[in-house]
């Protein structure tokens with residue numbers, strides 16, 4: 001069985017950005033990653049702008065200036081100032097070439113058509129120079145930038161409406177298990193409500209992955225094989241839930257083998273999520289996630305999310321980790337590394353009771369996972385522990 005670190009490096013070494021690129025309207029591009037550098041088609045700002053409401057002046061020795069006119073934001077006329085002259089100006093208005101400073105109105109005494117400036121003004125004060133953010137032809141944003149509201153706003157401010165981005169993967173979720181019925185149906189003995197598919201779907205949607213299909217199969221080799229064959233051919237990523245352990249009715253491993261899915265790892269020395277499978281067939285990435293719900297979701301955060309981000313062009317992705325002081329004692333049994341459901345606040349972390357991988361009720365209130373490595377057996381109150389902050393907001 002391999003360690004968590006080995007599994008993570010196998011993952012990083014075997015996943016690449018999808019080589020499908022699409023043009024996206026900037027307004028629909030949030031969370032996508034630029035597949036090429038974006039060059040600015042204009043100077044930004046495109047003209048010299050006033051940064052404040054006040055007076056544009058042509059500096060001279062005296063503190064008194066004659067006001068010869070006004071330029072509002074959006075005005076196109078150019079006024080010519082001689083030394084000792086000023087114009088009324090507003091934030092965002094074009095600054096005449098002949099002005100060399102803006103003095104804010106709070107620093108000025110107005111007397112009819114003259115102003116008296118009450119402090120020393122620096123050359124260039126309160127003027128936003130042409131191209132000071134970015135110059136025409138320069139790189140505005142680099143390939144690999146993940147588009148945020150600020151980057152969308154910035155590119156649109158340059159007049160750009162469309163960008164080339166990496167496509168996001170198509171994802172199939174396949175849930176296995178005869179015991180599973182849909183919420184809303186009558187619960188009968190031996191059955192449970194199927195929750196992994198919608199848990200994974202909402203987790204995917206939270207990170208902007210929307211091309212998702214859900215499929216359900218019984219614990220039967222042929223139906224498992226046929227469904228996996230179909231979805232592996234049609235998707236960039238397949239997430240199988242359940243049926244990957246060693247029971248007589250766990251058919252996922254056999255089906256993946258018969259389908260020639262290359263196994264990159266199977267079984268990681270971790271709790272929860274020991275029987276995690278990661279493999280590839282042609283360009284399709286396959287994860288078989290353990291059916292236990294908390295194991296499935298932990299593997300999603302730690303492995304699947306990283307793979308998806310890399311596939312979508314975001315090469316630097318990692319979950320936020322902090323060192324926090326534990327307010328709980330925890331002793332582990334066995335030698336597996338553990339991801340412990342926890343609540344983190346202001347540098348302090350509480351490890352929750354009920355860490356069982358079949359239970360979601362503590363996961364439902366946690367906002368962090370405390371990582372307890374293989375070679376460490378216990379956590380004591382006040383110990384500093386590695387805490388992975390779950391991206392929930």
Ligand SMILES: Nc1nc2c(c(=O)[nH]1)N[C@H]1C(S)=C(S)[C@@H](COP(=O)(O)OP(=O)(O)OC[C@H]3O[C@@H](n4cnc5c(N)ncnc54)[C@H](O)[C@@H]3O)O[C@H]1N2
Nearest residue numbers: 175177194195196242243244245250274290291292293295
């Ligand atoms: N003899 C051994 N048995 C098991 C081992 C082992 O090493 N030797 N490993 C255990 C571990 S650890 C895990 S984790 C589970 C993983 O089993 P599977 O991936 O085959 O999952 P299933 O058996 O199908 O289901 C496990 C559990 O989760 C429930 N489940 C499954 N799918 C869903 C779903 N979509 N929604 C809600 N709940 C689901 C299922 O009913 C089971 O209770 O294997 C251990 N066994």
Ligand code: MOO
Nearest residue numbers: 272273274295357
């Ligand atoms: O690996 Mo399992 O998730 O411990 O129950």
